[in-house]
Amino acid sequence: MSVTGITASNPYSNVNDLLSNVRNFKIIESTLREGEQFANAYFSRENKIKIATMLSDFGVDYIELTNPAASPQSREDCEAICKLGLKAKILTHTRCTMEDAKLACDCGVDGVDVVIGTSQFLREHSLGGKDMKAITKQALEVIEYIKSRGCEVRFSSEDSFRSDLVDLLSIYRAASNAGVGRVGVADTVGCASPRQVYDLVRTLRGCVSTDIEVHFHDDTGCAVANSFTALEAGATHIDTSVLGIGERNGICPLGALMARMMPTSRDYILSKYKVHQLKAIEDFVAETVEINVPFNNPITGFCAFTHKAGIHAKAILNSPSTYEILKPEDFGLSRQLYRYVHFTSRLTGWNAIKSRVDQLGLKMTDDQIKEVTGKIKQMADLKVMTLDESDALIRSFHLELQQAENN
């Protein structure tokens, strides 16, 4: 089937956008750094190793760990994970100081992600009023040192969207000229909107010759959309954490990013990431930090594939892609369990009941099905109906029909 200008398998094809990296991006998985800053997170070394191993198997490109300078345990855990020989590269995230950079390199990481606050807010309240010249000088020294140790280096500003644009571009340009591999844009407070993201990243894309990493907090619910929009503007690396755990309400969730990319970049995602392992990873992290997977979590939320309204159920039964752009089976989720067309409710339609009648192996005419649908809707007005009760009603109606026929 073809529709004007689009194909049925991927109606969001956008192949001509040369700036876009939606089909060519990398994931920096930060559950063991940003995620450790989540209120409930206290990872033992054993759990850190398990999470790092699962994420590497899943296919993320980088795993970012807490700054080894944070505590002796953080340092030992970092060293232990570096020694695992995982497929994913190991990064750590440090302040932009020589002490932190030296310790990080000593731990054996593949790369160091340095960060420094550039907004006036942060310069006043976190960095004791430093000016941009002093910040740039400090950054270049640290960058030079990390390169001399043979590690990858990323330079990120903090609170990028409340920083002065000229200051920001100047320091990124300086970092780019100093030979960093990536520069990072961080919406540390979670207030950027997609069009701001597109503008900033596209502008930055024209100013530096490095890769561009983006880090979006979710305070205003835009972390996933901002990540996607950044890729469209030329970003190359997305920061995620499992279920989005991090400071406050967290950052772009790994699973939600997968959901966002699948309709756009299905082949790329399936070739690179073992998305059927997503649920196991989410369940393990949720258990470890003692949270419930949100009911509305993309893909793995308990109702992510549940359809209830009559008109939806009818269309879904005809063709699942009518109302679903994600397929449960892509994620290793059973179609039976996860795509549950709800028909034991007052919102049901007769098409859903017809499908159930077929499943039960009963024979009825359309008029008869419409009649029993009316009975089910009537009952559902009075009480919450279980599947068993609805089936019993269908079977008893069918029995009456047979008896009437035999008389």
Add this chain to the structure above:
Amino acid sequence: MSVTGITASNPYSNVNDLLSNVRNFKIIESTLREGEQFANAYFSRENKIKIATMLSDFGVDYIELTNPAASPQSREDCEAICKLGLKAKILTHTRCTMEDAKLACDCGVDGVDVVIGTSQFLREHSLGGKDMKAITKQALEVIEYIKSRGCEVRFSSEDSFRSDLVDLLSIYRAASNAGVGRVGVADTVGCASPRQVYDLVRTLRGCVSTDIEVHFHDDTGCAVANSFTALEAGATHIDTSVLGIGERNGICPLGALMARMMPTSRDYILSKYKVHQLKAIEDFVAETVEINVPFNNPITGFCAFTHKAGIHAKAILNSPSTYEILKPEDFGLSRQLYRYVHFTSRLTGWNAIKSRVDQLGLKMTDDQIKEVTGKIKQMADLKVMTLDESDALIRSFHLELQQAENN
């Protein structure tokens, strides 16, 4: 304090965008329609009335109810809510048929939201292969009828982002010419991205003279960002539900929309919506449909204002706006309970401990505070520390200092 071109109180000011309605929009609250399609939702009349009343008090402009044609109970509930005399206008959402439209008007609603599938997917699988000419003719008859009954009428396409653009604009133009008050754009499958939304809504803005309503599902995590971007492109009405409940993983949540709009449109939001009632409404709906408020829910998630990393805690203590663009007290949430600077962890910094020492009424030098911070971090490496334990450690350290001083 002023930063180049922006003000500190609102660094995202964007006053010169004439197309934008981010400071002038209305909410169509659909918990009692879209929300009733949520897997777990079975609202009694009593609960429907309570939810409608709470939402009207909150300040939403419209409340949308399930199609009265869905079941006898749905019809009676609709009639009962229309008779409450709420400040919010009452809408119902129907298929684009004369039968549904007549029943809706008979129930006493202020307006009818009619919807029809326009994508090729839906026309094939839900509407039995109707062509656009037949769809348009049917729509115009229904619109004319609803207007003749003195009700507001909105005409929406379904699955708008997978519909042919020319078909879509043609039918919207016809509806606009027929005198509908609003046209609706619906991302029924939840796959639209912000830049697609901006393009479609801005194009539509140039084609019709009506208000524009938008309805975004959250399958790929973009519902909030898409709603915001639609307002920037000239949309006037946003569909929400409490906690986003709806088909599959739902639509744009009312609370998350508030979070998204506050940094941009604080004065407008506070003048119009009683945002301090948000938590009570969310708690009631969550209880009614038997779900937990997600841990990462904007504003009311248990960790929405919790800071843990040392460098964050330091800045927050100096100035809350450093890392927070939302203020818990705006939402009636206690600052003490909700803005909890986490310092009983290995990621803590000495600034957070200093603040706690002050709260405990103890006196220590900065060097002494750094020393006790080291002890706390050491302990936090070994076990999860409670606030009590950390306080005990601080007090015992302080006691030792005093004893040393007295000797």
